[in-house]
Amino acid sequence: MIYFVGDLHFGHSNILEYEKETRGKYWNSVEEMNEGLIKLWNETITKDDIVYNIGDFFFNMKPKDVKRILKQLNYKKMILIAGNHDHRKMIKLFEQEGITVKYADMIKRDGVRYYLSHYPTLIGRKNLYNIHGHIHSDFMETGYHINVDYDFTGKIAISFDELIEFIEKILRK
Template sequence: MIYFTSDLHFGHENVIRFNNRPFKDKDEREMSRVLITNYNSIVKPDDTVYLLGDLAYKIGADQANAYFQQLNGRKILIIGNHDRYEEYDQSLFEEITHYTYLRTEGVSLALMHYPILDWQGGRNKGGLMLHGHMHNTPKYNEENRANGIRRYDVGVDANYYFPVSLTYIKQFFGIE
């Protein structure tokens, strides 16, 4: 299975308040524990996960790597604006890049931390743009679909604090 997520923000106490996350105020340990539990309840060790950035914030590399080690799956990091990826344990990731494009399961995917309006594989050619960064609610993805915009925020804030599968995203957009 292929999954996507972003904006976990391990170590970032203020993201709880900034994004009205449903965790005890300033207890990033609870947030991190719940995010890891949610992630591992879906992602299995043989699954592939595209992590679209902002995995950690304001914590040292050792603590960030300790969180990453707990996450199941073969992990591909698409770098976000808060990732200090040069300090991360490179062996925890299959690949680290700023952008990737792939065609799989009959769909073209452009993956980047930031949302863009036009992409390789094209919004007018049936492709999808997956991103994070914005900390949207689920309503954002619903509005994009209603407006014919084939762009999806895979961030935890927009997906009830869980990763999202390619199967789900295809169904969401009516792609067979």
Template sequence: MDAHLIEQWNATVGPDDTVYCIGDFCYMPGDTAIALAQMNGKKILICGNHDPMFKLMQGTQQQKEDAHGLALQCGFDDLHWQHTMRIEGIGQVKLSHFPYLPPKDAPEDQQRYLELRPKPTGENLLLHGHVHSYWQCQQDAGKPLMINVGIDVWGLRPVSEVALVSLFQKAGQP
């Protein structure tokens, strides 16, 4: 399976591309390093609950620095808990492994890690993972659009910026 995922990645990502990995990349640091060494592009990890540095990222400043060092040792180019950026055709975008807080009537399995969920802060879009194949695109009342960029809903490939802009615009966003 790893070989297929790496093949899909390299068919999508060029050597000079930058990819934001939205968490749950790999449980084991050694396995992560082996996989990343075979994958094209600059790879920036947005930490998820199944990444080896997850618990460290919730700790002291020293633990967060240790997590960053572990991410670099594994082959990532950078590590963030959340990140914001501008994408032409969308505007301000927030990246987080976790989606926004779910509605109160959401299934129980979507109610985990509530304290780690991002809060809307003026962005037009949230790119996230965590929910596997529950949805590709969702918007809850009063919140920006969320696009799940997990490979589960994208044919086991990273999602291009062009595809994200297209989906954002098809969803009727400004």
């Protein structure tokens, strides 16, 4: 199965304050949040799944701690769309760990295109949706932006099927 995840911010203690509704009310510390995110990830994603990670995966963590968390996460293949907190050293570490890193990507399913980017991107074309992150719990009412952030969806990951269902029920009204 293919999943999309966004803006998990492993290691970011201030996110507990910024996003109280999705994080602060569940976890009291960054350590609790990290463990909770790992648990949610592994309850949803299997070792046979492909994950498109829409950026800001980790925040200000030591390489050894990043590697420790990566080793605990289920996935067959991960493609990271680099975000504003995914700096050069971290990108190099991701690549060394077998994660494909891109700054944007285009995927297609059933004749519909999906432009993957960390930031919401203005597109202006039919049959083209922007799967993005960055804006956490906010929503862009354009009809073609799909925010897959944990803080917006309340879910650790969104499957491609769920994403298409969202488009059909919400965006194509």
